[in-house]
Amino acid sequence: MKEIVADTKQIAYCGLYCGSCNKYLKGSCPGCAGNDKATWCKIRSCNMEHGYASCADCKEFANPMDCKKFNNFVSKIFAFIFKSDRAACINMIKTNGYESFANYMAENKLQSVKRK
Ligand code: SF4
Ligand code: SF4
Secondary structure, three states, X not given: OOOXXXXXXXXXXOOOEHHHOHHHXXXXXXXXXXXXXXXXXXXXXXXXXXXXXXXXXXXOOOOHXXXXXXXXXXXXXXXXXXXXXXXXXXXXXXXXXHHHHHHHHHHOOOOOOEOO
């Protein structure tokens, strides 16, 4: 089992923190960027096409919730089940930067900023 550490490379394109995920820590998932099986994810492919580190770098949408790739029916179900708030993660990255976000997520052992 890996330890939770602060590492900006472990931030997923959608803002989740892979570095606190059990699958990542157990070694059964390489994390978002390295997960070539995640071809289903439009957020991941969009970010890769544009060369962004996450939707926080998006030039098209200041608020990712306005983007249909980011905010759709499936993502709402996902957010409800996992109590995640990827938009809040992206906003925190925009406000505080990637390093501060990775530090916060690792210190608090969080995959997502808590949904309010
Ligand atoms: S939802 Fe997409 S962008 Fe987010 S962690 Fe999963 S594969 Fe990566
Ligand atoms: S907000 Fe939408 S368009 Fe912008 S990088 Fe994310 S998925 Fe792509």
